[in-house]
Amino acid sequence: MARPREFDEATALEAAIECFWHRGYEATSVRDLADKMGISAPSLYNTYGDKHALFVQALERYLDHSTRARITRLEDSLPPKQAVRRFIDEIIERSVNDRERRGCFLINSALEVAPHDKRLGSLIAGRLAEIEAFFYRSIKAAQAEGDVPKDRSARDIARLLLGVLLGIRVLARSKPERALLEGVARPALALLE
Amino acid sequence: MARPREFDEATALEAAIECFWHRGYEATSVRDLADKMGISAPSLYNTYGDKHALFVQALERYLDHSTRARITRLEDSLPPKQAVRRFIDEIIERSVNDRERRGCFLINSALEVAPHDKRLGSLIAGRLAEIEAFFYRSIKAAQAEGDVPKDRSARDIARLLLGVLLGIRVLARSKPERALLEGVARPALALLE
DNA sequence: GACATTTTGTATCAATCGATACATAATGTC
DNA sequence: GACATTATGTATCGATTGATACAAAATGTC
Numbered sequence: 001m002a003r004p005r006e007f008d009e010a011t012a013l014e015a016a017i018e019c020f021w022h023r024g025y026e027a028t029s030v031r032d033l034a035d036k037m038g039i040s041a042p043s044l045y046n047t048y049g050d051k052h053a054l055f056v057q058a059l060e061r062y063l064d065h066s067t068r069a070r071i072t073r074l075e076d077s078l079p080p081k082q083a084v085r086r087f088i089d090e091i092i093e094r095s096v097n098d099r100e101r102r103g104c105f106l107i108n109s110a111l112e113v114a115p116h117d118k119r120l121g122s123l124i125a126g127r128l129a130e131i132e133a134f135f136y137r138s139i140k141a142a143q144a145e146g147d148v149p150k151d152r153s154a155r156d157i158a159r160l161l162l163g164v165l166l167g168i169r170v171l172a173r174s175k176p177e178r179a180l181l182e183g184v185a186r187p188a189l190a191l192l193e
Numbered sequence: 194m195a196r197p198r199e200f201d202e203a204t205a206l207e208a209a210i211e212c213f214w215h216r217g218y219e220a221t222s223v224r225d226l227a228d229k230m231g232i233s234a235p236s237l238y239n240t241y242g243d244k245h246a247l248f249v250q251a252l253e254r255y256l257d258h259s260t261r262a263r264i265t266r267l268e269d270s271l272p273p274k275q276a277v278r279r280f281i282d283e284i285i286e287r288s289v290n291d292r293e294r295r296g297c298f299l300i301n302s303a304l305e306v307a308p309h310d311k312r313l314g315s316l317i318a319g320r321l322a323e324i325e326a327f328f329y330r331s332i333k334a335a336q337a338e339g340d341v342p343k344d345r346s347a348r349d350i351a352r353l354l355l356g357v358l359l360g361i362r363v364l365a366r367s368k369p370e371r372a373l374l375e376g377v378a379r380p381a382l383a384l385l386e
Numbered sequence: 387g388a389c390a391t392t393t394t395g396t397a398t399c400a401a402t403c404g405a406t407a408c409a410t411a412a413t414g415t416c
Numbered sequence: 417g418a419c420a421t422t423a424t425g426t427a428t429c430g431a432t433t434g435a436t437a438c439a440a441a442a443t444g445t446c
Contacts, residue, residue, distance in 0.1 A: 002422035003412040024305060026219035030404055040425060042406075047423090051404065101308035107363060111304045112217060114367035115294035125367045152380070159376035163360030170300060170359045174307035174318045183352035187345075191380055195392035196442040223434055233395060235436075240393090244434065 009047060012037040016048075016058045021105040024112050025055055055113075056120060062105045063127050071134045080138035081147045081192055084161065087134075088189060091165060092181045095172035107169045132162045139192070148192050157191055164188045202240060205230040209241075209251045214298040217305050218248055248306075249313060255298045256320050264327045273331035274340045274385055277354065280327075281382060284358060285374045288365035300362045321355065328354045332385070341385050350384055357381045 015037040019028045030051055034041045048054040070090065074083040095103070102108075106127055114121040135158035142148040168181050208230040212221045223244055227234045241247040263283065267276040288296070295301075299320055307314040328351035335341040361374050 001414045002420080003414095003424080005423065006412095023309075024219065026217065029402075031402085040423095041404090042426095043424065045405065103304070103308070108304060110367045111296070111301060111363055115296075116216075121367055128364065128368060153376075156376045156380050159373060160357070160378075160380045163364060163377035163381075164353070164356050165360070166363045167356030167358070167360035170304055170363055171321065171356060174303045174314055175321060180352060183346075183349045184356035185353075186349050187353040187384055188356075188381070194444045195390080196394080198393070199442090222432075224432085233393095234434090235396095236394065238435065 005047070007037075007039050007043070010061075012039055012047075013058055013061050016054055017062050017105065020055055020058050021062070021102050021108070022100060024108060026112070052117075056123070059105065059109055059120075059123070067104075067106060067127065067131065071131070075134065075138070079147070080141040080145070084135060084138045084142075084192065085189055088161070088165065088168075088185050091168060092178070092185060095168060095176055095181055096178045098172065098176060101173050101176060103173045104169045107166055110166075111170075128162065131165065132158050135159075135161045142192065152191060157188075160188055160191070198240070200230075200232050200236070203254075205232055205240075206251055206254050209247055210255050210298065213248055213251050214255070214295050214301070215293060217301060219305070245310075249316070252298065252302055252313070252316070260297075260299060260320065260324065264324070268327065268331070272340070273334040273338070277328060277331045277335075277385065278382055281354070281358065281361075281378050284361060285371070285378060288361060288369055288374055289371045291365065291369060294366050294369060296366045297362045300359055303359075304363075324358065325351050325355045328352075335385070345384060350381075353381055353384070 016033055019033050019036050022028075023032070030041060030044065033051070033054065034044050037044065039047075044054065048057055070087065074086055077083075078086060091104075106124065109120070110124045110128065114124045136154055139148055139154040139157055143150045143152075143154060148154075164184055168184055171184065172181060209226055212226050212229050215221075216225070223234060223237065226244070226247065227237050230237065232240075237247065241250055263280065267279055270276075271279060284297075299317065302313070303317045303321065307317045329347055332341055332347040332350055336343045336345075336347060341347075357377060361377055364377065365374060
């Protein structure tokens with residue numbers, strides 16, 4: 001019917017994720033994007049729309065393949081309390097080994113673009129709610145199994161863990177020190193015991 | 194000796210803080226700055242250097258008049274445990290009432306510019322350390338007075354509170370809901386009881 | 387009041403921004 | 417192979433970016 005695309009959309013989108021993740025939305029130019037994606041500007045606009053639409057697609061792909069995949073993997077392979085602990089542990093590990101200090105694409109976006117973009121803001125808020133929901137149902141399940149004391153508010157602890165997660169990610173971008181990040185997490189995780 | 198400046202440096206710097214606070218570093222143009230500061234571009238460059246130097250001065254002034262002033266005020270007027278509680282409470286109050294969702298200029302900067310600017314990165318890291326130090330010495334003092342259980346690590350709880358502070362500030366930019374932010378803070382503050 | 391010094395306002399610099407016009411190339415359909 | 421349709425490459429659009437050149441204006445010193 002028509003000339004086929006010569007590049008792989010998903011592969012190019014991965015490159016776009018790298019750009020936006022590393023530099024943020026404003027500091028990334030369309031030329032940066034096109035270069036790193038290995039395509040021309042017209043191909044970029046033809047395939048993904050404009051810069052903003054590309055950002056949305058990049059963020060959505062990142063969330064599906066990163067945050068959401070991690071939750072599914074841990075929830076399927078570990079008992080609930082361990083899944084929560086491991087989630088936080090993996091975030092710390094990633095943060096300490098993040099030599100470029102990219103942090104988390106979702107959390108970077110929550111700070112940079114959410115307040116200025118209503119549509120993206122609710123997308124991001126929804127994804128943060130998914131993380132809170134993971135913590136909440138894990139704690140609830142652990143409490144049902146007698147693995148976490150039942151006199152503690154699962155809702156509040158889930159929210160604390162969400163806050164701790166965001167805090168660790170932000171802190172790591174200016175002070176990526178293991179002792180500090182583990183210090184943040186330790187008293188919060190101790191509430192599960 | 195020479196022609197005197199026709200505007201107040203500090204007042205104009207306050208306007209620059211508003212710009213950078215609201216939009217971040219990259220998204221704020223020199224024209225935005227000059228307009229809001231009520232001066233011309235040459236006056237801006239003549240007085241503050243370039244855009245980057247202006248940002249540093251704006252951030253430093255913000256920190257002296259906001260974060261650092263709050264710590265001093267609370268520490269001078271309240272017993273240590275109450276000072277910590279009040280600090281967190283005030284942050285939540287500010288976040289909930291922050292209709293423009295500006296968050297905290299320091300924390301916004303920790304995420305946007307710290308990883309890309311070594312000099313600013315260490316400035317920011319130092320200021321975050323000051324906040325942690327405030328939590329730490331408050332908890333230590335409260336423990337000495339028997340106001341906080343002594344079997345808890347003051348270092349870890351101080352770090353948790355720092356993480357919670359950052360988490361609340363980030364969360365508030367996409368979900369400024371009181372119940373959520375208070376839920377994050379409640380289990381952390383409960384560790385002081 | 388002449389001079390040195392600094393600030394201010396106008397006007398503009400080259401570079402880069404996001405985004406496209408246009409012609410050419412590559413496909414499936416008939 | 418003619419045609420419709422979409423992708424690609426070149427070349428560039430007007431707008432905006434950070435930053436200045438330059439001359440006029442305002443001060444203290446002498």
